[in-house]
Structure formats: C-alpha cells, structure tokens
Amino acid sequence: MTELPKTFDPAAIEGRWYSHWEENGLFRPERPDAEPWTIVNPPPNVTGSLHIGHALDNTLQDILTRHERLRGKDALWVVGTDHAGIATQMVVERNLESQGLKRQEMGREAFLEHVWEWKAQSGGQITRQLRRLGCSMDWSREQFTMDPHFVRAVNKVFVQLYREGLLYRDKRLVNWDPRFGTAISDLEVETKEVQGKFWHLKYPLEDGSGFIHVATTRPETMLADMAVAVHPDDARYRDLVGKRVRLPITGRLIPIIRDEHADPELGSGAVKITPGHDFNDFEVGKRAGFKAVDMLNMLDGAARVMQTQDGLVPAELIGMDRFDARKRVVELLEEGGFLERIEDKVIQLPYGDRSGVVIEPWLTDQWYVDAETLSKPAIDAVREGKIKVVPKSWEKTWYNWLENIQPWCVSRQLWWGHRIPAWYDDQGNVFVAETEEEAQREAGNRPLRRDDDVLDTWFSSGLWPFATLGWPDDTELLRRHYPNDVLISGFDIIFFWDARMAMQGLHFMKDVPWKTLYLHGLVRDSKGQKMSKSKGNTVDPLGLIDRYGADALRFTLAAMESQGRDIKLDEKRVEGYRNFATKLWNATRFCQANGIGASDTIEPPAAQLPVNRWIIGETVKTVQALDLALAELRFDESSNTIYHFVWATFCDWYLELIKGAIDEETRKVAGWVLDQILVMLHPFMPFVTEELWNALGERPYELILAKWPMPDARALDPEAGPEIDWLIRVVSGIRTARAELNVPPGARLPLHVRDAGSATQARLQRHAVALQRLARIETISDGEASGGAAQIVVDEATYVLPLEGVIDIEAEKARLQKAAEAAEKERDSLAGRLNNPSFVERAKPEAVDKARADHAEKASDAEKYRAALARLG
Structure with missing residues (x-):
C-alpha cells in the first residue's frame, strides 16, 4: 500500500497518469479475440481549441469507451481532426496578412505550403487539450482528413458518384459569401432579424398606358430583373399578362407573367422577378421558361456590380459595392419619378456564420450531389430500426429534413x-x-x-466512420469495426454531419455507419442563456480543469446530461463534484489507516456480519442500476447512481457503521467494495480512481484494464438489507429531529422506545452500540418520556427524545411557528404569481423557472417546520 497525501490535488496526478496510459498503449490493448466495439469522435477543426461543447461530447464518448474496455471488449475510439476548409484558410490568411502577404499574390502552391506549415506548428492544440480532459483515444491511429489515404477515399467517392449519375455540375443559385468568395451551405447561414426598409417602386408599361407597382427590400437587384409576376387568379392584372414593362435605369423590356408565387393579399400583388439573385425568383424563372444560362447576373464574386449579359447596366454603377449601389439606384429611381415611398420594416437577413457578412444568392456553376436519392436508405434505416436515435424525439427532425432535402452543393x-x-x-x-x-x-x-x-468539408468528413478504418482498402480493421456501435453528436450537426455519414455509409458500405445515434443538447450558462463571446458568458473548460480537476468537470457534465436537454452549467456544481472526489480520497485514506487495502477477489468475500452482507447487496444493486442506465445511455442517471452509492451508502453509512469494529472479515469486504467503487466510477473520473486503485496495493493490472463488476443476485441478502435499512432510518430520523429542533450537537440524550415488536427489540439489542454512537444517544429503554419530547416513528415503533432542560421548548415552538408561517406566506405568494397567465407567458423563461424553484423550496420549508412542530406535540 502507498500512503496517500492528506490533500487531494488533481493537478499532481492527472498529467502523470495520462502519460502513463498513452505511453504504455493502454487505450487500445491487444485483444484480437475480444468482441469489437467502436466509436469515432466528431473530428474537431484543426484550427480549434477545446470549448465546453467539446468537453461534453468527448466526456460522454470517453465514459462509454472506458466502460466497454472494462467489460473486456476490443474498444476502439477513433480520433482525428478535420482540415476545416474555410476556418483554416481564414486563420492562415490572417497570419499572412499580418506579415504583409496576400494569398492571391503568392499563388496557390505557396499558400498551401504555408497552411501545412501552420498545421504542423499549431494544428495539434485541440488534441493536446483532449488529453487534458482524459480522453482515452487510440492516438496511435490519429487521422487527419487531408491524409493521403483519406484523399484517395474522397477521390474514389467523388468519381464513383459521378459515374453513377449521382454527382453532376449545374448552374444554380447558391448561398454566396462575398467575404470568402465561396459558396456555403444553407446550414452555414444564420438568419437575423434587422431593421430594414421596403422600397415601393413603379415600373412603366411599354405602351405608356400606366405603371405596375412592386416593392422590394433590395432595390439594387432591379438591375437584373427579368419579369414581373402576378397571381393567375388576380383579376386586377388579367389584361396586363403578356404585356411588357420598361425597367427604369436599364430600359430593359421584361414580361408580365402569371405565377402562384405572387400573393394577391400582399402589397400590390405584383412581384419583381430577379432569377439570378433570389431563390424563389429562380424557381419562378424556371417555370417561366428562362434557362439558367440566360438568367441575368449583376454581381461579381465580391458582391460588386458588374455588367449583365445584355449590357444595360449604366457604366457609373459598374464596380460599386452592392450596398453603395443600392443608395445610388434609389437616387436614380427617385430622380426618375419611379420611387413611390420607403417603408421601415423588420426583415430577415442571411449572414455567413463565419464571415459575418450578408450572404448573397448568386448564380454560378457548382458541383452537386443527388442528395434526394442518397437520403432514401438513410430514412429507411431509422424507420426500420437499423439506426436507433436517442432521444427518439429527434427521429421526426431526421425524417423531415431528409424527406425534403435539396441537391447538395459540394x-x-x-x-x-x-x-x-x-x-x-x-x-x-x-x-x-x-x-x-x-x-x-x-x-x-x-x-x-x-x-x-x-x-465541402462535410463531403470528406461524411466518410469518417469507414475511411478512418482503411477504406477503400478491404482492411481487417474495417471488417472488424464497421459499422461503428454508437455516434455521440450535438443535435446541431445532425444535418451537417450525421445525415451525411448515414447517406455515404449506406451507399458505399451497404450498411449503416453506426447502430445508435445519441444526440446531446447544448451547454448553456447557469441562467440557461446560450453562451457567446459577445455576451461574455462563455466558460473555458481548461480553466475549470485548472481550478477543480478534469474528473470534477467530467462528472458535472455527465451528471447534467439528460438525453438531449440543454445543460445549465453552474461552476458550483463543478466545485461540488471536486468535493465528491475529495470525499472518496479521504474515505480511502480512512480505509488505509484501518488496514483495508486492495481486494484479492472479483467475487464478493464471504460475510457473516449483517452490515457486511448489507453493503455487498447494496454494491450489487448499484452495479445492476448502473449497467441498466449505461445501456440506455442515461448519463445523468448513471452518474447519480454511483454518486449516491459512494457518498451516502459507502462513506456516510458503511464506514460509519464499521468504525471501531473493523475485524478481518470487514477489512476484506470493505476492500472489495472500495475496488468495485473505483471500477464503476473510473469511466466518469478516471484520474482519481486510477490513483486510488494503485495506492491500495499491488495489482496485476492498472485500473483502466480492470474487470467490470458482474452483478450476482445471489449476493442480495433478504435479511441483512432490511435490517441495516431500519438502522439507517432510525438514525436519520433522530438526527433530523435534533437538527430541526436546535438540539446542541454535543448533547447525548436518552432514547425511549414504545410499541416495538419483538423483531425491532432484537434489532435494538444487536445495534445498540452503533445507534448510540451515530445518533448521540446515552441510553435506550422502553416506556414514555415525561415533559416535552420529540417523537420519531419508524415502522411500528415510536422513538422518543426527552427535551426538558435541553432546549427551551416554548421558545422553540414559537420559532418554528413563525418560520412555518413565513415560509407558507412566501409559498402562497409565489403560487399566485405562477398561477397568473400574464406572468408565465410574458416573463423570461429563466424568471419563470426561478419562481418555480423558489416555490418548491418554500413549500418544502413549510412542510419541514410543521413536521418539527408536530414532533414537539
């Protein structure tokens, strides 16, 4: 046995143990005959650093991986990073610009050399941070989505899809990011409400007989208008359909067409159609017979005005930024008498999630994947149960998106x-x-x-579950570990990544990429608000690790992860779980001091004493509950199961019950239980458990390679369990009564027992010493107590504590009465607020949640004070 320091210091053990595990290959030991189990990490961007979402995601993955490794499986956790196209190019360009260098001036090859140099020097930051979190990944097979074998896999997929007719080049509208000069996906666009304007314009009819009225939030796009649409049933325009209008500024003649896109109830009922710069207009244009190649484009890749194919844009506008052009177009319209009025209006604007600039619908040639065809097997896989989605509520989202999927611009x-x-x-x-x-x-x-x-980065990362295993080569690793067992993912990338993997895996591997898809929620601040740098409420997981240790952070995230619900992260919870680790540390030191060390058996030791038979049974029940919770991916329930067993059952009760009576049987049982605790807790708190495991004595293997407990129902004792449970209830009842009635902690009181049956009397005799020590009782006798007394009822018996001369009974009654009335008043006031629909509907959600929590607290307080009064009679 190695004597533990008095103080638990996470920093002193974490780096040491992680290096030991990794250097000795313990994250994936050789187990060729074991059942395979596989999980892949969502590859973080090579530019990234560990944020709290990464910490949650990877903690959950590590819990499952360590658990399966302890169960003896060939557990493979695939690790790697994503090349992150836009993000990495942005970082490197910024670095070069700080040196006075421009990407365009240096050329493609020289720029890419700089990217690879940056990757070699700075790209490993997040993988080092994952190690600090304790992630037991197979670093010997670390992947990068630009590794040569991955490039080969991506090329094969592209070519095969092209030859199968599932990938093609087409001219269509895309979301164009003018800052980066690239197309981006719909999923990378953030729509924001902003204060904008509605410009009401009038377009003159070609024959000079009048005007048709339209309105727009982007007046500059009228330079590329190709039609005006009215609804087929709109009687106002029946005679105008087929006629033409002459566009102001350009003089272009454009037709008035019928299309149901025009809503007769909105504005004038007539809509300007710019198919080269609006997604809805693009579809209207196609229905009107305009070919994509003939649709007018008035912007270049930097969103500056350029000449349209017909050469009608005035020279003074060419080269102007779109927003400067807007001002000038409005001036020209006003000068020509074509601007009727300007209306202030809240509008929805699309922004690039990385660039922060307004996204422009832009007509361009791009490569597309026939996502509709690829999506069908992914829909069926969930519907037929080949992929289990947890929580099940996300299935509806999966179906809805995939059943309405558009061609994927790649x-x-x-x-x-x-x-x-x-x-x-x-x-x-x-x-x-x-x-x-x-x-x-x-x-x-x-x-x-x-x-x-x-x-598109998601095209290559969609191959992650099988390309990381050696595909397109037919490797033993691929045959053994595909499909993966589970994927853990934030719900926010269900479309970006999860659905892409399902489509690609089913198409190229003819099987699902994983059997279970677990979608967790977001980590929010303690008030439930989304974290953002602008709000200043982000949480640095590395800072929390520095203050409280990785084990405490991991346990907090697991304990708060409740199948897809968002997590309200409060630093006090992290501190509380650091205290939990400290309690286990101190309990182990107590065991060491009493000759309790490493167990030499996996099976429960033989035991005669009720307290030992009881703790063995409680351990078995905990293993059973923990196995069930982990099998159902209930991380909160599994964390709380082991937490309550360690803190309450083992530390607060078992160790207290055996104090002063630790014989050889008890040493063996206590050592065995402590070993079971360390194994069960290891997936959640790997560092402190490994340290304690090795400090308890010589072992044939490290804890990371120990054997998961096997719950044997034969160890459940039908007599010892109820007996010790009775003792705990009696002691707890007496302790509660003493605390509620302000009995001095050091006061030792006599205990009178009445109405006890023969079984209870026998228990009182067997456990008299423990009862006196734990409840601070001086004597135990039958009969009544004279004067004021506290009464505790457990089963058929009543336990009476005389309080005359110990406390001022009348003053205590007055105190409790006053406290009960105050709590009831606050409870009722809060109930009134919560029953007011106006408050519930209009108040912020966090204010309503706080009111509910306060109401529950005051209701509990009132009940507690009334119960204490009742005890005093």
Whole structure:
C-alpha cells in the first residue's frame, strides 16, 4: 500500500497518469479475440481549441469507451481532426496578412505550403487539450482528413458518384459569401432579424398606358430583373399578362407573367422577378421558361456590380459595392419619378456564420450531389430500426429534413481542401477521374486544366466512420469495426454531419455507419442563456480543469446530461463534484489507516456480519442500476447512481457503521467494495480512481484494464438489507429531529422506545452500540418520556427524545411557528404569481423557472417546520 497525501490535488496526478496510459498503449490493448466495439469522435477543426461543447461530447464518448474496455471488449475510439476548409484558410490568411502577404499574390502552391506549415506548428492544440480532459483515444491511429489515404477515399467517392449519375455540375443559385468568395451551405447561414426598409417602386408599361407597382427590400437587384409576376387568379392584372414593362435605369423590356408565387393579399400583388439573385425568383424563372444560362447576373464574386449579359447596366454603377449601389439606384429611381415611398420594416437577413457578412444568392456553376436519392436508405434505416436515435424525439427532425432535402452543393471556391478530381480540355469537356494520369488517358492525352474548386468539408468528413478504418482498402480493421456501435453528436450537426455519414455509409458500405445515434443538447450558462463571446458568458473548460480537476468537470457534465436537454452549467456544481472526489480520497485514506487495502477477489468475500452482507447487496444493486442506465445511455442517471452509492451508502453509512469494529472479515469486504467503487466510477473520473486503485496495493493490472463488476443476485441478502435499512432510518430520523429542533450537537440524550415488536427489540439489542454512537444517544429503554419530547416513528415503533432542560421548548415552538408561517406566506405568494397567465407567458423563461424553484423550496420549508412542530406535540 502507498500512503496517500492528506490533500487531494488533481493537478499532481492527472498529467502523470495520462502519460502513463498513452505511453504504455493502454487505450487500445491487444485483444484480437475480444468482441469489437467502436466509436469515432466528431473530428474537431484543426484550427480549434477545446470549448465546453467539446468537453461534453468527448466526456460522454470517453465514459462509454472506458466502460466497454472494462467489460473486456476490443474498444476502439477513433480520433482525428478535420482540415476545416474555410476556418483554416481564414486563420492562415490572417497570419499572412499580418506579415504583409496576400494569398492571391503568392499563388496557390505557396499558400498551401504555408497552411501545412501552420498545421504542423499549431494544428495539434485541440488534441493536446483532449488529453487534458482524459480522453482515452487510440492516438496511435490519429487521422487527419487531408491524409493521403483519406484523399484517395474522397477521390474514389467523388468519381464513383459521378459515374453513377449521382454527382453532376449545374448552374444554380447558391448561398454566396462575398467575404470568402465561396459558396456555403444553407446550414452555414444564420438568419437575423434587422431593421430594414421596403422600397415601393413603379415600373412603366411599354405602351405608356400606366405603371405596375412592386416593392422590394433590395432595390439594387432591379438591375437584373427579368419579369414581373402576378397571381393567375388576380383579376386586377388579367389584361396586363403578356404585356411588357420598361425597367427604369436599364430600359430593359421584361414580361408580365402569371405565377402562384405572387400573393394577391400582399402589397400590390405584383412581384419583381430577379432569377439570378433570389431563390424563389429562380424557381419562378424556371417555370417561366428562362434557362439558367440566360438568367441575368449583376454581381461579381465580391458582391460588386458588374455588367449583365445584355449590357444595360449604366457604366457609373459598374464596380460599386452592392450596398453603395443600392443608395445610388434609389437616387436614380427617385430622380426618375419611379420611387413611390420607403417603408421601415423588420426583415430577415442571411449572414455567413463565419464571415459575418450578408450572404448573397448568386448564380454560378457548382458541383452537386443527388442528395434526394442518397437520403432514401438513410430514412429507411431509422424507420426500420437499423439506426436507433436517442432521444427518439429527434427521429421526426431526421425524417423531415431528409424527406425534403435539396441537391447538395459540394464545391467550394477555396484553395485549402480536397481539390475536385475533375479536369477540363480547351473545349470545356470535363474528365472526372481519381488521378490526373487517368484523366489524361480518357482525354486522349490532350492538355487539361484541373478544376480550381475544393470539396465541402462535410463531403470528406461524411466518410469518417469507414475511411478512418482503411477504406477503400478491404482492411481487417474495417471488417472488424464497421459499422461503428454508437455516434455521440450535438443535435446541431445532425444535418451537417450525421445525415451525411448515414447517406455515404449506406451507399458505399451497404450498411449503416453506426447502430445508435445519441444526440446531446447544448451547454448553456447557469441562467440557461446560450453562451457567446459577445455576451461574455462563455466558460473555458481548461480553466475549470485548472481550478477543480478534469474528473470534477467530467462528472458535472455527465451528471447534467439528460438525453438531449440543454445543460445549465453552474461552476458550483463543478466545485461540488471536486468535493465528491475529495470525499472518496479521504474515505480511502480512512480505509488505509484501518488496514483495508486492495481486494484479492472479483467475487464478493464471504460475510457473516449483517452490515457486511448489507453493503455487498447494496454494491450489487448499484452495479445492476448502473449497467441498466449505461445501456440506455442515461448519463445523468448513471452518474447519480454511483454518486449516491459512494457518498451516502459507502462513506456516510458503511464506514460509519464499521468504525471501531473493523475485524478481518470487514477489512476484506470493505476492500472489495472500495475496488468495485473505483471500477464503476473510473469511466466518469478516471484520474482519481486510477490513483486510488494503485495506492491500495499491488495489482496485476492498472485500473483502466480492470474487470467490470458482474452483478450476482445471489449476493442480495433478504435479511441483512432490511435490517441495516431500519438502522439507517432510525438514525436519520433522530438526527433530523435534533437538527430541526436546535438540539446542541454535543448533547447525548436518552432514547425511549414504545410499541416495538419483538423483531425491532432484537434489532435494538444487536445495534445498540452503533445507534448510540451515530445518533448521540446515552441510553435506550422502553416506556414514555415525561415533559416535552420529540417523537420519531419508524415502522411500528415510536422513538422518543426527552427535551426538558435541553432546549427551551416554548421558545422553540414559537420559532418554528413563525418560520412555518413565513415560509407558507412566501409559498402562497409565489403560487399566485405562477398561477397568473400574464406572468408565465410574458416573463423570461429563466424568471419563470426561478419562481418555480423558489416555490418548491418554500413549500418544502413549510412542510419541514410543521413536521418539527408536530414532533414537539
């Protein structure tokens, strides 16, 4: 045995144990004959640093991985990072600009050299931080989505989808980020409400007979208008359909068309149609017979005005930024008498989630995947139970998105990423192949130019569950560990990543990527608000680890993770679980001081004493409850199960009950129970448990490779359990009464017992010493007590504590009466507020939650004070 220091210091043990585990290959020991179990981490961006969402996600993954490893499985936790196209390019460009260097000036190859240099120097920050959290990943097989084998997998997927007709090039509207000069996905667009304007315009009819009235939030786009639409049933415009209007400023003649997109109830009922710059208008334009190639485009990639195909945009506007052009267009409309009025209006504007600039719908050639076809097997996999979604409530979201999925734009106008394996000849013919040599052969060795675009990051990360295992090669690792067992993911990337993996895995591997998809909620601040830098309420997980240790943070996140509900993180909870680790530390020191050390048996030791038979049974019940909770992915329930067993059952009761009576049987039982505790708690608190495991004596293996407890129902004793439970209830009742009635802690009181049956009397005799010590009782006798007394009822017997001369009974009654009335008054006031619909509907959710919590607290206080009064008679 190694004597433990008096003080538990997480910092003194965490780095030491992590290095030991990793250097000795203990995260994935050789178990070729064991049942495989697999999980992949959502690869964090190579640019990233550990945030509280990462801490939650990876803590949950580590709990499952360590648990399965303890169960003897060949547990593989695949780890790696994502190249993060836009994010990484943005970071490197910013670094270069600080040195006076521009990406465009240095050229693609030189820029990419800088990216790889940055990755080598700074790209490992988040993986080092994952180690601090205690993540037991298989670092020997760390992956990167730009590794050569991954590039090969991505190219194969692209080419195969192209040859199957499931990937194609098309001219369509995309969400265009003018800052980064690239298309982005719908999922990377944040819609915000802003104060904007509605410009009401009038367009003159070609024949000079009048005007048609339209309104727009983007007046500059009228430079590329191609039609005015009215509803087919709108009688006001029946005679105008087919006629043309002459656009102000450009003079372009455009038709008035019928389309149900125009709402007769909104404004004038007529809508300007700009198919090259609005998603709805694009569809209207297609229905009107406009080909995408003929749709007018009035903006370049930086959202500056450029000349349209028909050359009608005035020269003074060419090259102007879109918002400057807006001002000038409005001036020209007003000068020409075409601006009727301007209306202030709250509008929805799309912003790039990374760039922060307004996103522009832009007509451009891009590569698309036929997501509708690929989505069908992913829908069926959930519907048929091949993929279990937890919580089940997310299934509806899964179906709704996949059943309405649009073509997936997979090309990005960046330099960093998987370059699209497509080459063009001088005539614009495209040759899609896995290598340039293959494309050259297909082109008859004509000169070729490679596509400049790269692939959407989610295209490559969608291959993560199988490309990380060696695909497209038929490796033993792939055959053994695909499909994965479970994926743990934030619900916010269910479309970005989870659905993409399901589509790609089912298509290329003909099987689901994972059997269970667990979606957790967001970590919010203690008031329930979403964390953001602008609010100043973000929480640094590394700071919490510095203050309280990784074990405390991990346990907090697990204990608060309740199947998809958001977590309100309060630092006091982290501090409380650090105290929990300290309590276990001190309990182990107590055991050491009493000759209790490492157990030499996995099976429960033989025991005769009721207290030992009881604790063995309680341990078995805890293992059973913990197994069930983990099997159902109820992290909060599993954490609370082991917490209450350690804190209350083992530390507060068992160790107290055996004090002063620790014989050889008790040493063996206590050592066995402590070992079971360390194994059960290890997935949640790996560092402190490993330290205590090794301090208790020589072991044949580290705790990380120990054996998970096997719950044996035969160890449940039908007599010892109820007997010790009775003792605990009696002691607890006496302690509660003493505390409520302000009995001095040091006062030892006589205890009178009445109406006790023969079984209870026998128990009183067997446990008299423990009862006297734990409840501070001087003597135990039958009969009544004279004068004021506290009464505690347990089963059939009443336990009476005489209080004459110990407390001022009348003053205590007055105090309790006053306290009860005050609590009841506050309780009723809060109840009135909560019963007021106006308060519940209008107040902030956190204010309503606080009122409910305060009401419950005051109701409990009132009940407690009334119970104490009743005890005094």
